[in-house]
Amino acid sequence: MSQTQDGSELLTGPGAGGLLRSAVGNSGGVLHSWQLDHVDHRPGRSTKALYRTQVSWPELDGPQAPAREELFGASAHIGEREKNLHVAEQTLVMTDGDINVRVWRYPHDPWLPMLPQVCYPDIVGRTLHDLGVHIGADPTQPISIDVVSYRPGRRAVLRAAQGEGAVYLKVMQPHRSGEIVDRHERLLAAGVPVPQVIAHHDGLVVLAELPGRPLARAVIDEGVDSCRAEDLVALLDRLPASMYSLPLRPPWTDSVEFYAGIVASSVPSLGPRLDALVASIRDGLTALEQRMDMRPHDVVHGDFYEAQVFVQDGKVVGLLDIDTVGPGRRADDLACLLAHLSVLADYGNAGRIDRAMQARVEEAIRTWLVTFEHRVDPTELALRAAGVVLSLATGPHRQQEAAWEAATEAIVRVAEEWATAARHAERRRHAQAGSGHGGPAPAPPAAPGPSAPSGGHRPSGPSAPAPPAGRGSIAPAPGSAAPVQQSAPPQRSAPSQAPPQHTAPQEQTAPPQHTAPPQHTAPPEHTAPPASDGGRGEHGDDSPTQERAIPTIRPE
Template sequence: MSLDLLTGPDAGELLAAAVASAGGSLLDWVPQQVDHRPGRGTTVAYRAQVSWPGGVRTETLGASSREDDGPPPPSPGLIALSDGTTQVGVWCLPYDPDLPALARALDPGELLASLGVAGRSVSTAVVSYRPRRRAVVRVDAGAVRLYLKVLARGADVEPLHRRHVLLHEAGVPVPRSLGWSDDGLLALEGLPGTGLRAVLRADGEIPSGAAVLEVLSRFPAAVADLPRRTPWAELAPRYAASIAAVLPEEGLRVVDLAGSVSAGLHGCAPGSEPTHGDLYEGQLTVAGGRVVGLLDVDTAGPGRRVDDLSNALGHLEALALADPPSAERARATARAWEVAFGAAGDRDELRLRTAGVLIGLATGPHRTQAADWPAATVAHLDAVEALLSPRV
């Protein structure tokens, strides 16, 4: 089974062989992210200590086994290995085989020159990285800060650029797009304000639920003409299957919880309102209690406004479970927003969809290899169960 191979002790032998083929020696490794899709494959990112001829460095390594279509395609920096049964591709950042623009994003001199930002000291940092799926690189060049979004191989970047243009021109506070490349790179300006997640930790002023609704109300009607994405709550059965695969003792419960969500939402029309598609506190920047920035509009398209609202509530509950310093304020914010959001629509549907979102987020502790992830997963499922319990 690819999950056992890439997360168990044998993974070290695969990583050591790949590092050795590149001239290094593996000193230590630990999984950081696990993306396990039953019947489709497993991808894992590792933090590793590697001794190179020039010294010891901390590296991000990746490994992937794809049960649906075989190992990753050949690409620079990719090592193909096998334990005799399973074919695995192993790489060292930035040579992710499905993110061909990542290496260029981390060495952006040519790109900066094309944007008129040449001749300045440049530093880069990986802000987020989901192996084989996406990455965001922050670029600082003097007083200029840009974010380079790297999409997966084969993704059409121009429509995402057009989304940013559409929303920016409508007055939605999204980053201005500076352009894109055919290999999956989108250049974005930075946003003002502070991320809401950091504000929750730092005891700063939090925007009201009405302020969040106001920003969503600025979405132009043309967003409803974009491609439709399946709402997160309606993917609950898929996420339940993933949880059951890695935590079988909770399998019956999580499948039953997902079934309750699906039954409760049966017959709901897909909706044609313009929506963000993945709204949560990590996508909002704030200043003085106002929402001044909105990130990640990749999923913008037609749907139901309640999908955005339930996503925001589900993520606040997950944040409270995962980050004790934020817990009290995250839950207080969720309660306040729930009142505002419930007044704007169907409270029962909001609760059901929030439960569905939280089932999806219950995969997070295992995916990020959190300490004692089984207990953290159970805590998420307990919260789902509480949401679905009859209210007096």
């Protein structure tokens, strides 16, 4: 049965049909069709996959009943133990002696025992009642359930609505929920506008709804007017120094080899470019360590990007997914946001967002980048952004996007452009040092940009060549250092297309009364706490960045 050490070929190739057919048949069903929907691949170690299927159940529905759409999950493990397995009774394990494959029918994820208790409209009502949670004013109204995101074996987020009320249900492995609740309570006490915890149980946290809307939507519609860069930095500075004692969440750049390996395994032709990109990031960070203190001096969000921030009337009103708050470097948070936005902007070159949306996102990146570069070292900011973009290059294959190979190459190109931007920033620094004054240095010669993608569209990453008239570039002009005043808001135009799926928020919830940010003080100790087992790369990745947003599946 095993064809590769980690089961990836088995779970993503034609052989997966046989596994699913056996699992469905063992439960009394008939598999009519299947389609790979999501892949979570850790090269050489394990693979998890999610499948969208059409299945009929003659014994339950009768022989003439139509097939149902069902989700099935599968996990292949070799060389590592299946940790934190909770409910295995409703799974089927198959083995050939070399590799074990576990198959389950959604929502019976063996790592998420609370998932079946919240994904059925009738059952979720009883679950919430037992927790003392009331959604709508009229308890007799039906409850609707929408699946916001689901990462097999890791976590799920669902929205439960009743009338005008709604709550968000965050499902995770049971050992993690107490820690998540504690983080929310500590941040709320410090005045950070994070989700308010309504109730919780082992493996389930119930969260209220935030006001406003995700920055992911606002930046597409409004661009730079969605919020000020200074407010984004101030939001991060409100994270209390007391949380510096939490386990260290390693930066994305610590795992560039890991992410490059995943990408290269799915698109081998990118191997040489990935090797060069990893070397560029590593060499750049090594050089930085020779001239500046690179220890984690700040309290960081850990996965700060546009879907995690809520805005209203041009102001920041909420912050989501604080699972990874802990010690780190401010450049990592700011780079994470820029990295996500640059990938979003590049979607315009593939027609996934229209040109007006692309221009608004690019303007936001250019404006916010100037402010961020006054807070953190510009070279470090660009290198960290390159590392985050590289991690996002695993997404198209993981999420089984249409034309995922081309989408993967496009994201790798954006990462390369950030690496080029880092080299330009370092040249500017050397030029400024050599000039003997702190003013802007002469612009260095522009590095050759990557070739334009098919269709003649230019790259829209941070170091793309000069755009034609009417199009903006993401990066500021080389040598620009002085903050710029925001101009009057441009005329807003209605979007002609919904935002891409990856920008959907993983959860929404309501903050306490918004107060002015307290003065941020640096943590007293500047030594890094030990990394937890939740670290990226070697130990896995619980980041919502890598989650798959899926349409609602109505379990029967």
